[in-house]
Amino acid sequence: MELNEEASITRVDEYIELLYEGIPEKIRGSALILQLARNPDNLEELLHNEAALGALARVLREDWKQSVELATIIIYIFFCFSSFSQFHGVVSHYKIGALCMSVVEHELKRHDVWREELRKKNKACESAPENGSLRRDQDKAVRKYHGLLSKQEQLLRVSLYLLLNLAEDTRTELKMRNKNIVGLLVKVLERDDEELLVLVVSFLKKLSIFLENKNDMAEVDTVERLARLVPCDHDDLLNLTLRLLLNLSFDSGLRAKMVEVGLLPKLTALLGDENSRQVALRILYHISIDDRFKGMFVYTDCIPQLMQMLYEHGEEDTEAELLSICINLAANKRNAQLICEGNGLKMLMKRALKMKDCLLMKMIRNISQHDGATKPVFIDYVGDLAAEIRAEEEEEWVLECLGTLANLTIPDLDWELVLKEYNLVPYLKDRLKPASAEDDLILEVVIMIGTVSMDDACAAMLAKSGIIPALIELLNAQQEDDEFVCQIVYVFYQMVFHQATRDVIIKDTQAPAYLIDLMHDKNAEIRKVCDNTLDIIAEYDEEWGRKIQSEKFRFHNNQWLEMVESRQADESEPYLYDNDNDRTDLFYSADGITPADGSVSPDFFNDLQPQNGDMHHTADGSDVFDQTSSSPGRPATAYGFRPDEQPFYQYS
Known part of the structure; x- marks a missing residue:
């Protein structure tokens, strides 16, 4: 409403009287008070005028549905107070925040009704395009809709701005959350008014730093509605949208949603924009953490x-x-x-x-x-x-x-040449000593030894240098660390392929005994590498082969042996009735394969090896342990770069 008169602080009582008249007078009176409130110097005096504030709050509560203009003006007055933290108390006292929430919710519902009416008129016009009357009705409805929309967006803007100011207090913000502020704000993201969108995205960005609010945003179509704003010509809106997306990108589900709605190529395009590059880069970094999406960068x-x-x-x-x-x-x-x-x-x-x-x-x-x-x-x-x-x-x-x-x-x-030329063996051996360096460096040394041990001459050189005993010492020191155990066992696996190092490992060290102990480790990767290594040792050394076979026999029959030992220890309480002792047919039997007395020899398990993941023995005498055919891939290490580390920067 445009006024031709200038308000005076000395005439406030006259303006208050207008608030008790009809809607036009209430609009005029509140507009004059708004003139005063927009000057911060007048706020202190208005604050002490309880009659004025009480009347304004009453009119807003009673008449906001009757006049959008009146509601906008009165909320604007209280917005002026909300711009200063010390005046938040008076706004809360008159429950203006709760009233604004109701106003916003109501206006959004009205907007849905308007759009539905407009859709019906458009549909009717499309079904009978030659009908001039319908065309005129449609044009009139569109003009009316845009007029109503303009006024409504002014009301929404001032209401949400007031709520944003009050949300400075986290307790007040929590009350808003309980009244579904996130759902209301996300619904406003459908609008096209850039100033309103700047306000809404700012509000959502502030809310998004709290987990509960972020979860609320995940439940509604927040990312989908933000995606249409990237890119946009309004620099402030684009910047705020990107920063909101950055906050949301800490959530793996929302990152997936960003990729799903096509934000990846849009964000990539923004790398060329100096103003947006840094934030876009950070969002892309978060997306790149997830292995599911790394490959999608290829298509940008x-x-x-x-x-x-x-x-x-x-x-x-x-x-x-x-x-x-x-x-x-x-x-x-x-x-x-x-x-x-x-x-x-x-x-x-x-x-x-x-x-x-x-x-x-x-x-x-x-x-x-x-x-x-x-x-x-x-x-x-x-x-x-x-x-x-x-x-x-x-x-x-x-x-x-x-x-x-x-x-x-x-x-x-030629790893042997590399190790000699750069004198790496002393360094590697020295770093194998427990506590000689950080664990991740020692582990990398072990992995390096595993790599170079593929070379026959290199493996022999390492064996002569005394690296194998150093590895066993390290295995003792790090036996609780699966990562170390797995990689050290893999080194042994590589070394038993070569005659020189195989003899050292089998005859001069206790490595096979350690491997037997690890055969049934709870870690599947360790078990796998151990089994493959022991199979090779058993192939080339009969004595160790018998020990390994005996251990496999003991493990496979563990339950049966435990039952037998339990029976022997408790002869006074036999498991069978006395008259059944001679009934050998009651004992376990497998169609004549297993003896009726229940005993099983270790040789029996030679035939079961393939079922237990052991390697086959070929009849033609060929070397089934040829490295190219049987070597498993090196166990993956958990050390090195972890995508979930975020030590490089902080977000404001």
């Missing part, structure tokens, strides 16, 4: 853009956010191939070695783990990486370089 131009950003940094320190997403994406084979295209790997390696950048080397390490076209490319850099394995270097840096080398299971690589 994200990786070329990331590589360009890395290249543009030159010798400056690279942003942690940029490196962190690259580390995650490099864990996917197809992504790694894209990264290596052209001179990608050369650029990364040159930068990492020059800057001694641990995060960049971690990315390279992730690339090196993939079989296929990428792994042979690393042959050119084996010397550079091996040269970094020195006691003088930082452990974190050595860990990444060593981890990269350990991944290079390339048949043509």
